[in-house]
Amino acid sequence: GENVEQHPSTLSVQEGDSAVIKCTYSDSASNYFPWYKQELGKRPQLIIDIRSNVGEKKDQRIAVTLNKTAKHFSLHITETQPEDSAVYFCAAGRAQKLVFGQGTRLTINP
């Protein structure tokens, strides 16, 4: 089955700097790669996703890149702000079934 590895487990950056979180997956048949953000005490919410027929997708300060050959994908957050502090989860899967990474706790320092 699918296996997703996420790094780093914790990340601390200065406000205004960029943050990058990386994930690798094992199943070459996976075709859907979402990223979820979970603020403290709240439910995970989708922030961006990408499908296997696209190499990059951007939404304002957030971008995701996908390298199918190497089986890895990354989340890029630019111009970080205090409200970006949260736990971020990547996931990979086919259709409805997703396998999640272990999560990255991102802290934005003022």
Place this chain on the structure above:
Amino acid sequence: DVKVTQSSRYLVKRTGEKVFLECVQDMDHENMFWYRQDPGLGLRLIYFSYDVKMKEKGDIPEGYSVSREKKERFSLILESASTNQTSMYLCASSYGRSSYEQYFGPGTRLTVT
């Protein structure tokens, strides 16, 4: 606006008890999921359901069962609760077909003593 609700935010049960966790979604979603969330392990899929009365095992189904008698409701059952089932349990739903976004409930923090 999609709404996924779970019956309890916090639950404390004793070892050996039968535990029911309920999840309800109001958007006519076809798919429903149960995950458990543990620090350092991310979200792990316990069971999911593509349709009423249909269920499939996820990655960690041992010690759990599920029931989906109505489209909007998906129940997770711990037949005989054990201390290693102490965790945060998250329910999610998704529309199905070409829309894969999963909408999560607020979670139930279960403590088994």
